[in-house]
Amino acid sequence: MWDLLMDPQTYPRMFRGVGVYERAENAEGQPIPTVPGGRLVGPTAAGPVYLVVTDPGEVFELQCPHAGSFAAIRLRDNATHDTVGTRVTVTFIGLGRMGDDIASRERAEITEWTAAGLDRVADVLLRATTSVLVNGEDSPARLQVGIARQLVSTGVVRSYRPDRGIRQLGGLAKWGFTLAGGYAAAAAYTPDRPAVIDASTEYTFSEVHRRTHRLAATLTSLGFDEHTAIGVLSRNSAAMVDCMVAAGKAGVDAVLLNTGLSALQIREVVARHELAGIFRDDEFEPLLHGVSPDIPRYSTSPPAHGGPVTVDELVDYDAPHFSRPAQPGRLIVLTSGTSGTPKSARRPQPKGFGTVAALLSRIPFRMDETMLIPAPLFHTWGLAALQISTPIRASVVLTERFDAEECLRLIHDHRITAMIVVPVMVNRILDLPRSVLDRYDTSSLRVVASCGAPLDVSTVRRFMDIFGDVLYNVYGSTEVSWATIADPADLRTAPTTAGRPPLGTKLAVLDRNLRPVPRGVTGRIFVSNHMLFDGYTDAAPPTESGDMLDTGDLGYIDADGLVFVAGRDDEMIISGGENVFPRPVEEALSLLPQVSEVAVVGVPDREYGQRLAAFVVTREGAGRLDRDMIRDYIRHRLSRFSVPRDVTFLDALPRNATGKILKRVLVQAG
The missing domain is CATH 3.30.300.30 (ANL, C-terminal domain)
Structure with missing residues (x-):
């Protein structure tokens, strides 16, 4: 018990509301020196708190000199003839001077808070299995009620026009909860609303549905079917969306190729999946020189003299009607490998409205959003944003390349309400001079959702100080989709947190024997939800524990139920x-x-x-x-x-x- 209480990290992990441990600094940015014999626990609103040992092994104090308050903690052996234990006595002096929030608390409330924190410290010694978080996954009935409440409150399943509502559900019944089904349903409800906007094109929901239907018919007439796969090597564009949706309608698997792959890696992926055709931006043709010329190429770029057939030309073909396949085509995403050839992960088709409700339970997307997606669509997060855009009938603005100032201009011009990014994009926006940041009106932004890597403390604080409390940090992976989501309140309290599980998600921190560890103890993060991937096409699956998958990350759950990721296991x-x-x-x-x-x-x-x-x-x-x-x-x-x-x-x-x-x-x- 003494050793745990001597560790400054124990306090934010075991006592609710402490937030995160940070060493305090002076005005010059240098760490504040500790008092003789003491160690700094961390800063509070009243100033830094020091841990000072007055009787080694038995008594220490938590002192806040700025407020003139402290807590004295005494540990005594409480063993009897048949038990082993420690009695902990805590005495607070001047606690009300630590801040208005503490001053307003009743004595019984503070006593209960202290005892609960000490109980968690004891749980560590007793190896209690408390690091499990469940949001609806343990009760099917509760989960369904939560899904229904989320969808009704957002308006996803509300229909003021019964005829449109019937057509909307008809589109989902025909194509399922896929991109194809999403665009078909949205086309039935709001056919003339803008659906996809890029630098040169703007299509309504009905136009996307009609174009992709014609493209699917052409693919079928060219011999692509349920037994074939195509590769899509493209930057974000309306043509890329056409390819993904049409492939799904034709029953063709679409392998989303990372535009940062080398020619050798692309050649290996093409061979591994036996791709029957490749849809690519013209700029990437040099990367395909090692690919057999017998594999046809199609262009996702505007028409060019002497170039391959374009997506627009395929849409204009007078192809015969095609039959709906038994199963829609799957989207295959490549993991973010940083060396060698990345693994190929089969993304599951969303299983009902639960997929939408899960994200909506932690990120307040609204109906008829105007959503900017600079995050790559070949990445799991960019793809997830596109998938959720159809049930909320969002108008999606796509950018081929990320440019920080261009994003601000698009927010200003289109009155963007939600933006989907990866962390490096957040940093690049913050790197812009203040004069550039002030040039654009970004007040329409309600949600900036980041995923793909951790956000550091200074980035979180600076971004919300400039743009308001609109930042959401999503922790997940290609294999588990989402695991947790931190909302602005979480990030204000603990900027490094990964947040909490969304609806329908179970998260546990396990030891090497796959047993849950106590709260505050670091272990391996496992996740279960209905969007776990369908396996790799070319590698052994991750470790499983029951219905949960190993994320490959180490982390812990604190007293407030917030998840923190310490880093990759390797x-x-x-x-x-x-x-x-x-x-x-x-x-x-x-x-x-x-x-x-x-x-x-x-x-x-x-x-x-x-x-x-x-x-x-x-x-x-x-x-x-x-x-x-x-x-x-x-x-x-x-x-x-x-x-x-x-x-x-x-x-x-x-x-x-x-x-x-x-x-x-x-x-x-x-």
Whole structure:
């Protein structure tokens, strides 16, 4: 018990409402020195709190000198002839001076809060299996009620015109809860509402439904059927949407090729899936030189002299009517591999309205949103946004390439209400000069949903300070879809949190024996929901525990039920016998005003087995920063094992096409 209470991380993990542990800094950004014999627990509204030992092994205090208040904690052996235990006595002095929120609490309330936190500390010692979160998944009846309530309150299943409602459900009955079914249903209800807008095109829901029907007929007449697959190598565009929807209608699988793949990787994916045709932007034709010329190419770009047949030309073919396939075509997404050939994951078709309700339970999308999607559609998150856009009948604005200022212009011009991004896009927007940020009216934004990698503390706070409390952080993967979602209230309390499970999701933190760990203890994150992937086409599935899949991440659940991700299981290093995670070092360095981007990786070390190496991109004009300053900064904030032995300054971090940092490239460089 003493050892746990001596660890500053125990308090935010075990006591509700504490938020996150942060070392306090002075006005110059330097850590506040601790008092003699004490350690800093973290800052509060009243100032920093210090942990001061007055009687080793038995008595210590949590002191807040700025408020003149403290808590004295005494531990005593409470063993009897048949039990072993510890009696903990807590005495608060001047607690009301810590802030108005605490001053307004009744004594019984504070006593209950303290006892509950100490019970969680005891759970760690007793190995209680408390790290399980369930949002409706344990009760089918409760889950269905939650889904219905969510859909009715949002308006997804409300219809003021019975005739339109019947046609809407008819589209879903014919094509299922797929992109094809979504566009068919929306076309039946609001045929003239803009559905897809790109730089050169704007199509209504009825036009998308009609175009993709004609394209599906052409695909069928060309010999594509339920036994074939096509590749789609395209940037975000209306033509790419046409291909995905039409393939589904024709029963053809569509493999969404990452535009950042090399020619060798593309050749391997084409061979692995035995692709019968490739739809690609003209700019990517050089990447297909190693692919057999017998595989036909079709262009998703505007017509070019002497080029292959375009999507528009295929739509205009006078193809005969085609029969609806027994099963719609599947969308196959490539995982975000950063070396070698990425694995291919079969995405499941959404299973009813539960898929929509799950995201709506944590992100307040509304009917008739105007949604900007700069996140790639070949990425799980961009694709998920497109899928949810049809039941809420959102007008989707697509950008071929991400440009931070262009996104602000589109928000201004189209009065965008929701934007779907990956974290690097959030950082690039914040890197714009304040004069550029002020040039555009972004007040229409209600939701900015980010997914694909963690957001650091400074990014979360700066973005919401500038754009308001509109930021949502989605934690998930290609394999499990979503796991948790942090809303703005969560992020204000704990900027590094991954949030809470949405409706219909179960999350557990398990040990090596696949047994739940206590709250606050780090373990492997497992997830279950109805959108788990249908397996890899070319690799063994992840570890399973019951109905849950291993995410490959390590993390913990705090006292408030918030999930925190410590990092990938394979990123943790053992340095001198100590387990060390790169993520806390990245979070600490991101708080430095001179740091624009940072990545920390483990590299081999003869003496310690492994050591940390930091790669830093500095912010122009933000002041001097060198290797020793970074090492000293981390030494004062984290353990000595977390101090990076190597610090390398770069102009930019290597990233893949979805914006993820290529850490394996950095490991090789280190």
